[in-house]
Amino acid sequence: MFHHPRTLCPTCRTEAVLARITPGHFGFDIRTFECPACKDVHQLVADLVDPMKSPRTTGWLHGQLQPPR
Ligand SMILES: [Zn+2]
Structure with a gap:
């Protein structure tokens, strides 16, 4: 089970x-x-293409919302 x-x-x-x-x-x-600890903001892309599969993560997208440190 998922x-x-x-x-x-x-x-x-x-x-x-x-x-x-x-x-x-x-x-x-x-x-x-x-993140409540380090205040990092990050995005996760959920792949919803195939209804037979549960939504799955395809990877983190970094640096979208704030400049790199
Ligand atoms: Zn963190």
Whole structure:
């Protein structure tokens, strides 16, 4: 069975908080997370193309919302 994975901050591994879900191109949506520990903001792209598959993460998008440090 698919179990909903916890989303961990890629920087510090604290569980991130889902801030919002933005509809992306068809078949995708973009989930914006904030880390309560290090205040990192990062986005996860959920692939919703195939209804037979559970939404799965396709990778982190870094540096979209803030300049690189
Ligand atoms: Zn963090």
